[in-house]
Amino acid sequence: MRSKFPALWNAFHFGAPPHGGIAPGFDRIVMLLADEPNIREVIAFPLNQRAQDLMMGAPSKVSPKQLEELHLQIKYPPQGEGKESTG
Amino acid sequence: MHPYRSHTCGALRSQDVGKEVRLSGWVHRKRDHGGVIFIDLRDHYGITQVVINPDREFFSEGERVRVESVVTVTGSVVARTPDTVNPSMDTGEIELVAEAFSIESFCDQMPFPVNQDLEYPEDLRLRYRFLDLRREQMHRNILLRSKTAQLTRQHLTERGFIEYHTPILTSSSPEGARDYLVPSRLYPGNFYALPQAPQQFKQLLMIGGFDKYFQISPCFRDEDSRADRSPGEFYQIDMEMSFIKQDDLFHELEMLMVRLFKELSNKTIVAETFPRIPYREAMEKYGSDKPDIRFGLEMVECTDLFDECELKVFRNQVDSGGVVKVIKVEGAAAQPRKFFDDAEAFAKSEGAKGLAWIALRSDTPEGPVELRGPIVKFLSETEKQALVQRMDAKAGDCLFFGAGNRTETNALLGKVRIYLGNALNLIDKSLAAFCWIVDFPMFEWNEEEKKIDFSHNPFSMPQGGLEALETQDPLDVLAFQYDIVCNGIELSSGAIRNHQIDIMLRAFQIAGYD
Numbered sequence: 174m175r176s177k178f179p180a181l182w183n184a185f186h187f188g189a190p191p192h193g194g195i196a197p198g199f200d201r202i203v204m205l206l207a208d209e210p211n212i213r214e215v216i217a218f219p220l221n222q223r224a225q226d227l228m229m230g231a232p233s234k235v236s237p238k239q240l241e242e243l244h245l246q247i248k249y250p251p252q253g254e255g256k257e258s259t260g
Numbered sequence: 261m262h263p264y265r266s267h268t269c270g271a272l273r274s275q276d277v278g279k280e281v282r283l284s285g286w287v288h289r290k291r292d293h294g295g296v297i298f299i300d301l302r303d304h305y306g307i308t309q310v311v312i313n314p315d316r317e318f319f320s321e322g323e324r325v326r327v328e329s330v331v332t333v334t335g336s337v338v339a340r341t342p343d344t345v346n347p348s349m350d351t352g353e354i355e356l357v358a359e360a361f362s363i364e365s366f367c368d369q370m371p372f373p374v375n376q377d378l379e380y381p382e383d384l385r386l387r388y389r390f391l392d393l394r395r396e397q398m399h400r401n402i403l404l405r406s407k408t409a410q411l412t413r414q415h416l417t418e419r420g421f422i423e424y425h426t427p428i429l430t431s432s433s434p435e436g437a438r439d440y441l442v443p444s445r446l447y448p449g450n451f452y453a454l455p456q457a458p459q460q461f462k463q464l465l466m467i468g469g470f471d472k473y474f475q476i477s478p479c480f481r482d483e484d485s486r487a488d489r490s491p492g493e494f495y496q497i498d499m500e501m502s503f504i505k506q507d508d509l510f511h512e513l514e515m516l517m518v519r520l521f522k523e524l525s526n527k528t529i530v531a532e533t534f535p536r537i538p539y540r541e542a543m544e545k546y547g548s549d550k551p552d553i554r555f556g557l558e559m560v561e562c563t564d565l566f567d568e569c570e571l572k573v574f575r576n577q578v579d580s581g582g583v584v585k586v587i588k589v590e591g592a593a594a595q596p597r598k599f600f601d602d603a604e605a606f607a608k609s610e611g612a613k614g615l616a617w618i619a620l621r622s623d624t625p626e627g628p629v630e631l632r633g634p635i636v637k638f639l640s641e642t643e644k645q646a647l648v649q650r651m652d653a654k655a656g657d658c659l660f661f662g663a664g665n666r667t668e669t670n671a672l673l674g675k676v677r678i679y680l681g682n683a684l685n686l687i688d689k690s691l692a693a694f695c696w697i698v699d700f701p702m703f704e705w706n707e708e709e710k711k712i713d714f715s716h717n718p719f720s721m722p723q724g725g726l727e728a729l730e731t732q733d734p735l736d737v738l739a740f741q742y743d744i745v746c747n748g749i750e751l752s753s754g755a756i757r758n759h760q761i762d763i764m765l766r767a768f769q770i771a772g773y774d
Contacts, residue, residue, distance in 0.1 A: 174768045177434045181460055181719070184467045185761045192466040193509050193721075194500030195754025196457060197517075197744060199412075199476055201488055202497070203405045205692065205746055206525040212490050213382070215401045218389055224484075224491040227387040244448035 264332055270306020274353040276337045283308055283356060284332040284364065286394065287325055288375050297322045300375075301333060301356075304399075309346075309355040310335070318361040328367035328374065328394070334360040407524055409476055412497055415519050419512065421472040421499070426461035428454060428478070438482035440492075454480035462500040463719070463757060473500040488749055496752065506740055506756050510534070510696060513744060513754075517694060527692040530554070534694040534744070542697050543667075547674015549700075552748030554693040555686040557677045559585045559662075559670070565646045571638035573616070577663040584663045585673050588651045589680055592658035593619035593632075599683070603660070606679045612672050615660060620648070622655035629655045678748070693747055699723070700741040703734045703770060714771050716741050720755035722767060729766045 175182045203215040213219040220226055240247065264284040272281065285303035292298075297312040299322070310333050312322040325331060335358040346352030371387075372380045374394040385392040392398055413423065432439045432453035439453040455461075457479045465473050477498045485491035497516075501509060518532050535553070542549050545558040563583045566574040574584050592599070600617055607615035618633040631644055639647070651659055660680070662673035681687045702722045704715040712734055720739040722728050728737050740756035758764050 174764070174773050177773075178460065180464060184464055185759065185764065187467070189463075189467050189759040190502040191504070191756070191759050192463065192500060192502045193504055193506065193740070193754065193756035194462060194473070194498070195509060195513055195742075195744065195752050196477075196496040196498040197513070197752040198750075199408070199495035199497050200490060201749055201751055202517075202520065203401070203408050204488065205527075205749065206408060206520065207401050207404050208525075208689070209401065210487060212488050212494075213386075214398070215405055216490060217393060217402050217405075219386070219490050220485075220492045221383055221386050222485045222491065227383055228389050242445050243443040244445075245443055 261334070268305035269301050269303040269308045270350055272308055272337055272351050272354050272356070274339060277339045277354060279337045280334070281337055281356065282332065282334040283310070284330065287327045287329050287331060287367075290325075290327055292323075299325075299331075299333075301331070302394075306350055308351045309340075309349075310358055311338075311355050312358045312361065316358065316361070318358070321363060322358075322361060325363055326367050326369075328370055328391075330364040330367075332362050332364055333358050404524060408520060411520060411523060412474075412476065412516065415516055416472075416474045416497075416499070419472070419515070421474040422470065424462075424465060424470075424473055424475050426455070426458040426465075426475065426477065430455050430461075433460070436481075440480045440482050456481050457496065458498055459717075459719075462498060466500055466502045471502050474498060504756075506698075506742065509754065509756075510536075510742075514694075517744075517746075521692050525692070526690070528690055530691050530693040534696050536696040536698050538699040539697055539701065540699070543670050547670040547672070547677065548748075549697050549743060550745045550748055550750040551674075551695065551697075552678065552681070552687065552693070553695055554688055554691045554747055555681045557587050557589060557680055557686070559587055559673050559677065560651060562586045562647060562650055565643055565650060569639065569643060571635055573613075574661075574663050577665075582664050583666045583669050584661060585669055586647070586651055586662075587660045587673060587677055587680065588653055589658045589660065589684065591656050592680075592684065593621055593656050595658070603676065603680065603683065607672065607676050610672055610675050612662070612676075615676065616663075617661065618647075618659045620653050620655050620657050620659075625655070627655075635661070691747070695745050697743040697745060699738045700743075701735065702737040702739040702741070702767070705735060711772050712770055714767075715739075716753060717755050718768065718771065719757050719764070721758045722763065726760075726763045726766060729763065729770060734770045 200212050200215060204212050207215055209215055225231065261282055264282070266282045269283055269285045283301055285301045288300040288302035288307055290297065290299050295314040299310040299312065300307050301310050312319055333356060335356045337354050338357050340353060340355055370391065371384060374391055377395065377397060393402065429442060429452040432441065432451060433456060436456050439456065442452040442454065444450040444452060458475060458477050462473050475498045476495055478493055478495055480493050483491065501512070514532065514534055518529055521527055521529055537551070539549055542551050544561065547559060561583060562585065563578055566584050567578045569575045577584060604615040616635045618631050618636055620629050621632055622629045653659060660676060662669045662676070701715050702720065703712045706713045716739065720741040723738040723740060741753070742755065743753050744751045758767065
């Protein structure tokens with residue numbers, strides 16, 4: 174726990190108040206208020222069901238320079254296993 | 261006069277007749293009536309009818325301009341003749357007779373019309389979302405979203421909550437869904453993660469001495485989409501409070517939800533103090549921890565009635581520790597055979613071997629009740645009587661059965677329950693039926709890894725504190741962990757947190773951490 178949640182682990186040693194909370198989903202609330210069965214109808218610019226933004230072309234490939242700066246090398250899955258990109 | 265507009269397209273009324281005005285907007289619709297051009301001019305606020313007479317020098321421009329082009333029109337407001345007044349439009353009593361007309365920008369051939377509500381493939385709509393947003397329905401939805409955010413902020417601020425910002429670039433969290441990772445340029449091989457929720461930060465704000473936190477916070481999870489789950493990112497009304505008990509938080513959230521639904525929807529809230537259903541009861545009655553309680557059809561356990569039953573599918577289940585659960589549907593005995601066949605086909609599509617049913621009929625209202633259905637001949641008189649009594653069934657009612665392993669039967673019959681509710685139109689769409697699911701188990705058995713896991717948030721307070729962890733079977737320990745559900749949709753999980761380090765250590769130990 175110490176290594177996985179270092180911040181909370183530390184903080185709980187310095188006087189933590191009793192506390193509690195909740196986080197109702199905003200999109201789902203609007204969906205119910207609007208009587209829309211599909212959550213994407215209450216989001217201005219949602220990703221589609223395959224997690225793509227067809228309008229902006231996301232996700233997309235980036236330049237070799239960007240990858241280099243980030244010290245990344247792409248290992249592509251065998252043909253046909255990955256999804257086709259939008260951009 | 262302003263170069264683009266003196267009024268909006270939703271503003272002009274009969275008292276404005278005679279005024280010189282200027283409007284700008286999109287050409288929503290265009291009609292040619294015997295040489296006169298009528299344009300419905302639309303902006304964010306509404307639609308105003310514009311008239312271009314044939315003697316105008318810009319008449320040909322008006323003829324040429326395509327729908328969805330952006331134009332500016334100057335002219336005078338004229339009262340419509342009584343037979344052309346349109347009471348369904350806010351501006352339906354007047355029209356604007358054009359004296360000057362200019363095209364601000366042209367519109368190409370539209371990929372789909374936006375002036376009517378037709379179904380178009382979602383991918384096409386999303387590729388041209390900026391056009392799709394011009395549709396009245398989408399426009400209304402996005403406005404409602406804005407109002408919801410505004411009212412949430414107003415309400416919570418009035419209640420003493422303070423809005424905070426928490427980081428978007430943070431560290432990967434080992435629990436929960438798959439993270440979106442952001443590679444670090446400065447630290448090769450290291451990654452930031454986008455927050456799945458500001459969970460730890462809001463707790464740290466409480467430890468930082470603040471008291472009531474909220475944030476309409478973006479959350480990022482790399483998981484697959486569903487009808488009620490957008491892939492990638494979503495927003496939540498994130499809240500945290502110090503020095504509270506579970507009841508305080510429930511009251512606070514009930515006030516917020518009631519206000520949002522009263523002010524922003526036409527739905528009737530079934531109960532403003534939301535019923536609390538223990539997790540195990542929800543699973544037994546509804547077969548789901550997010551029950552739709554707009555309708556009944558609760559499952560009733562009848563296992564004990566069938567321990568000597570001749571019907572093998574029941575008897576075998578009872579003998580091997582399984583259950584027999586029954587749903588009563590009032591008045592469904594009169595349904596045609598097809599209804600029962602369809603229900604069975606549905607149950608089979610969900611993995612059931614079949615769907616046993618019994619219909620209760622009588623020839624006269626006071627006459628003896630007769631049980632009918634494929635399984636009746638296997639039941640003894642005692643079993644029949646006990647069943648009718650347990651289910652409080654009367655002539656005209658129908659009983660549906662599920663038998664098997666407890667967890668599977670609950671889940672399956674729970675789906676049948678929703679199916680029947682829909683098939684018989686028992687779900688009143690005008691209702692908002694909230695409930696709390698409380699008393700979630702703290703731990704669960706991980707069959708794959710043969711170990712005990714946290715069932716929800718590892719930072720929830722176990723009910724009974726340290727003593728419960730020390731003395732009870734871990735799988736019996738409940739947590740101050742709850743869900744809020746509306747109309748069968750889970751809106752949120754929440755919890756009273758574990759703020760004591762010794763309890764936390766013990767809980768993590770039980771879940772196999774060092």
